Amino acid sequence: MSSEKEKKGTLNRRDFLKALSAIGGAAVISSGCSPEPLDKLVSYAVPPDDVIPGVPNYYSTALPSSPVGASIVVKVREGRAIFISGNPLDPISNGGVSSESQASLQGLYDPDRIKQPLFKNNRGDLSAISWTSALDILTKKLNEKNENIYIITDNTTGTLDKLLDRFSSKIGAKRIKYETFSYEHIARANESSFGKKIIPTYKIDEANYLLSFGVDFLETWLSPQEYGFRFSKMHELKEGSKGKFVQIEPKLTLTGAKADDWVPAKPSTNLYLALGIINYIKKNKLNKKSVPSTFKNLSDYTLEKTSKITGISTESIKQIAVDFASAKSAIALAGGISTADENQYKTVLAINILNYITGNLDKYDFENHYLISNASSYSDMIKFKEDAASGKVDLLISYNANPVYSLPSSLEVKKAFDKIPYKVSFSSSLDETSELSDLILPDLHPLEQWGDYEGKKNLRYIIQPAMKPLYGNLSIGDSILSTFNNIEPKDNKIEQNTYLEFLKNSWATLYTGKSFNTFWNNAVKNGGVFDQLESKTSLNFNSKEEFVVLSNDDSSSKLNLFITPSYKFYDGRGANKTWLQELPDLLTTTVWDSWVEINSKLAEKLNIIEGDFIDIETDFGKVTTQAYLSSAMRPDTISISLGQGHTSYGRYAKDRGVNPVNLLNGNSVGDSGNLNWSTNNVKINKTGNWEKLVKVQNSFSQDNRAIAQTIALSEVVGYGHDDEHHDDHHGGHHERDMYREYDYFIHKWGMNIDLDKCTGCGACVTACYSENNIPVVGKEQVGNGRHMSWLTLERFQTEEDDYLGSVRVDTRVIPQLCQHCENAPCEPVCPVFATYHNPEGINVMVYSRCVGTRYCSNNCSYKVRRFNWFKYEMPEPLNMQLNPDVTVRSRGIMEKCNFCLQRITAAKDIAKDEDRKLRDGEVVTACQSVCGCDAIVFGDLNEPNSKISKVVEDKRSYKLLAELNTRPSVSYLKKIEWDKA
Secondary structure, three states: OOHHOOOOOOHHHHHHHHHHHHHHHHHHHHOOOOOOHHHHOOOOOOOOOOOOOOOOOEEEEEEEOOOEEEEEEEEEEOOEEEEEEEEEOOOOOOOOOOOHHHHHHHHHOOOOOOOOEEEEEOOOOOEEEEHHHHHHHHHHHHHHOOOOOOEEEEOOOHHHHHHHHHHHHOEEEEEOOOOOOOHHHHHHHHHHHOOOOEEEEEEEHOOOHHHEEEOOOOOOOOOOOHHHHHHHHHHEOOOOOOOEEEEEOOOOOHHHHHOEEEEEEOOOOOHHHHHHHHHHHHHHOOOOOOOOOOOOOOOOOOHHHHHHHHHHHHHHHHHHHHHHHOOOOEEOOOOOOOOOOHHHHHHHHHHHHHHHHHHHHHHHHEEEEEHHHHHOOHHHHHHHHHHOOOOOOOOEEOOOOOHHHHHHHOHHHHHHHOOOOOOEOOOOOOOHHHHHOEEEEOOHHHHOOOEEEEEEEEEEEEEEEOOOOOOOOOOOOHHHHHHHHHOOOOOOOOOOOOHHHHHHHHHHOOOOOHHHHHHHHHHHOEEEEHHHHHOOOOOOOOOOOOOOOOOOOOOOOOOOEEEEOOOOOOOOOOOOOOHHHHHHOOOEEEEEOEEEEHHHHHHHOOOOOOOOOEEOOOOOEEEEEEEEEEEEEOOOOOEEEEOOEEEEOOOOOOOOOHHHHOOOOOOOOOOOOOOOOOEEEEEEEEEEEEEOOOOOOOOOOOOOOOOOOOEHHHHHHHHHHHHOOOOOOOOOOOOOOOOOOOOOOOEEEEEEEOOOOOOOHHHHHHHHHHHHHOOOOOOOHHHHOOOOOOOOEEEEEEEEEOOOOEEEEEEEEEEEEOOOOOOOOOOOOOOOEEEEEEOOOOOOOOOOOOOOOOOHHOOOOOOOEEEOOOOOOOOOOHHHHHHOOOOOOOOOOEEEEOOHHHHHHHHHHHHHHOOOOOOOOOOOOHHHHHHOEEEEEEEOOOOOEEEHHHHHOOOOOOEEOOOOOOOOEEEEEEEEEOOOO
């Protein structure tokens, strides 16, 4: 072939015909100037049966992430998974999906993912080998005389759990189902209270008074998607009232930010506060059932003593006790991880008593309990570490567990691992545990394999492959089945040859009927079987245990460490995903790093400013990170979030931030076998170094602009719908002004966001990144103010001084995006007409016209436009996550929210093909599709009966900065607040 023909961009007859069959003649003509060689195109001359170019396929599947998993729907284009939304049939999520679950796409396309089996060679390096060789090595190793074998996995459930049980039984292994957060204190307390060592569903949606003792149920506790929806039901306006939520914790969390009353209490004092409340209820005869004699010295906890221990005023304790006991329906929650101290078991026991004596056990649903109840306790991991350190472990097999990272460094787990002769891992990533292994057989990603997951009793999710495996690896199920029959004793066999056959056989034993194939196909289509049982309410507290609780009246100046799980990274497993790294923390808006939160008054006393590097030291470890100053915490407490501080786990997680677990005493075990997450002997010192703390939002004041608005409950209930007049373009009139009226002949798109429902979880932000190919710019560029998110969660706070020098904090959150103004200030200043108002009310960007003057951004009243300072590259195969319906912008181009115009177009095409009009609710934006709290409504304002048209007429509806007369198409519903006494 001549050199001329090898040049990129040439177009000979063969290439022309090849391209013609792939993309059509019109696209071929335009590709004649393309720098990309034509032989990279995928020919659809003979397309797959289930693939139509340009038309997405949707697959119901699940992510087996603990504690409950996630039932999802995956959007696939031309064989690539590109978007994850929630399964609307799933009763847990209500069709919502978390940022963590959405970011699993980046786990699928992780450039640092292990692509084939690895074997540690004679030089101690991990080198690639074939699957045949890897399985032969595993079989040979398992047939050796290994007396002490451990299998450490996450909390596996369903069919895989049964297979692992058979596998461990055959090789004589001890199984540990290790979870960083296993909530063993809740299970044990329920065993003592009710004879059930399981963790129930708490039906908070049926309560009108919710009292939480530091439980982060909107973030990581048990099932945050489920409790987010239940909370929105409990907290919504109904019958002229709404539920009240009180959160007790030493430092404001995302969950606490939604509280009607946030009460800052000293760390590790929840038990004493619960006893004080129970004692007050008993003394004043507010209880409906007799108080058990479990705590023999209950009468010692008077209001005065409880106040002294907890740092909460006697008036506040009294008010909480009276309100809880007199509520029509109430529930108290305890058992969070950040509050898990040495008394956590007794704390949950006391909360069970509080709910029992006030007649609120009907909201405990044990029939539909969480299978995290079956996880091993932390004390089991201590026993394993001791065995490994003493040379009593011959072989370790690990899967989806990273104890080298998640266990405190004081345990010297890595040294113990070094003493294990042989280690096998099924991890698909080189994390801190798998990199120590001698053999790695990388598991498939959940979106590439068959399986099932039962995170909650009677809810059985089916996992099906949404796309073909990227690298040809095997699932752990197929790996085990490939070796099982070759392991001694060989008479113990499994008949199925593939894991799919094993899975179907397992389900066939559970379900009987006329046609298993029909049942199976329906289950696969729906994403599983959702058979929640009706809960029974006949619970009685019957604990026989008795305790004398001695309080620690320590009023010294020691600092307490309050470690919080991350709603983005959970226990650190999400740290290798860039969407999560660039998702700002709601309360601090920091990204890509760790920080230590310090009370503002304490920081002033110690001459600490934001950005100072601080040494945080205990008797068991030391970490150094930057300071963030906050008034929303107690002055005797500092706080660090989990999730960062990896020494491995890929380029996006490695050497980023700190791991606060390394400050804990790993041998400090609570009264139920749990890790003691608290410590009250912390020292902090300035290092003398300073660096700007990278945040997205640098001011948390509204500056009297009424951005995130609230309305008193009495005001909402006090007048009817017709008492308030709205001046807008539909059903009313505008006052005369200089701007012309727009005529919307077919559609006028609008959005409404309910600030009372929004929890600030950030799922909508991640969905916007995923749907619209928004580039991730990294820590440095975010620090330069160049973050690219089209949708941001703006956080504002007002503070009031409290009785002990603490602060009562009112936190408001508002999702901020392009307002699609009718009188858009950005439009008239563009010299090339790159942004304009389209006939359906959308402020559109024409990327090919934009020349990057940035006049539009300068003139935007809401500062929601983003400029591409660079051409942001994605390492392969991360580029496979890109949505082909959305243009990838290059350097010098302005971009912003466009109401998911591509989704509007797709819905119109379907309606046109079916010869009908668009239905209300048929167009669902990306942010709306993932919100499990139904906080976002989108639709046609030209349709009087549409949901959006009715919502914008609500008495709580308002437009952002309405005084500017920009006439936004986005409106908000004010957050409802309880009337202040």
